Amino acid sequence: MINKTEILDAYKYRHACKLFDTNKKVSDSDMNFILETGILSPSSFGFEPWHFVVVQNPELRSKLKDSAWGATAKLDTASHFVLGLTMREPLMKYDSQYIEDFMRDIQELPENVIEQKGSMYETFQKSDFDLSDDRKLFDWASKQCYIPLANMMTSAAMIGIDSCPIEGFNQSKSEKILKDDLGIDTNLYGLSYMVAFGYRVNEPRPKTRRTLEKVVTFK
């Protein structure tokens, strides 16, 4: 078990880092560790509706700046810059080949369980959560993709690496860049967020948060 004070210190250490030290690079093994903590995240039915693209090519980073106003300094200075993609309807719908293959090949479920779980997933999408159109389904899948985002930023902080989550971009313009320049099939994936990793240049201002008493109600 990890010491609680050390865990809280890591949460306090994490901040939305605006500018990274261009002389310091996150090692491959640290970056893989961060990504590994992301993919260990929970997801609804365990279907892992995410994909991560690590953009290191300076020309591609420069292209992304055109549509990502909240990311410009991070695209210029971050050691590693990750795009958080979310699966769209052709992959996430209850009757997709992805879902069937996933239950068989990744979750290694027996045939009768695949049938039962598939039928539960169908009911869930049709009536429990009303995921009846592409947008609803994308937003539902996208919510899950923020869990790895949080886990990656926290695990990075635990090993002294800074990060910044980014939604400051135009979704359709950025997705056009994804399609035209990064070879992503945007019928299958949408862009939920970007996240930069590296080492801080400046110390952040002290954290401000509402107190536990204000935010939590015990009944």
Ligand SMILES: Cc1cc2nc3c(=O)[nH]c(=O)nc-3n(C[C@H](O)[C@H](O)[C@H](O)COP(=O)(O)O)c2cc1C
């Ligand atoms: C979903 C999300 C999107 C964000 N988008 C941006 C962004 O585009 N650019 C930026 O500099 N910070 C962005 N932030 C960082 C927030 O402004 C920051 O987390 C918040 O002010 C709290 O500060 P702290 O993270 O330093 O504690 C984003 C945070 C989240 C969770």
